[in-house]
Amino acid sequence: MILIAIGANLPGPGGETALQTCVRAVGELKTLSGLKFKSLSNWYRTAAVPASDQPDYCNGVARLEGDIGPADLLGQLQAIETKFGRERSVKDAARTLDIDIIDLNGTIRALPDPILPHPRAHLRAFVLRPILDVAPGWVHPTFRRSVTSLMVDLPAQAIQPWFDT
16 A cells, blocks of 8 residues: 655645645546556645644645555656646745655665655644545554554644635
């Protein structure tokens, strides 16, 4: 199982809303060579983490299946981000699109990039809540804890369904 987090909080290069950009990015995920798109979570509105004056994020998680190397997948995801105007400036900056590998078939690795599973996924409601939609039985490969167990330990984080289109 491959879990990919998708998020945005700035307009896309064509003026698309964050939600429209995320939906279009899912279309790109569906075309990745050698991978099969299985499901998509609901979309969620979340505050920036760490807290800042940035606009709210639109976040979701896609579930895919297949065999692909971590570097190959990371390269393809970064190409999608670039296509949607992603600029890498400072850590935790607002962005037109952010796509992260959360889990790649249970792979555990510290080096080289990408670090797997995602090193902060277990700390973020905007990752864990959408995982419940697409993989409610998911167990964190490193901590060997279920997604529901990880959510119980989270500090309060603002997250709500994204209703506008």
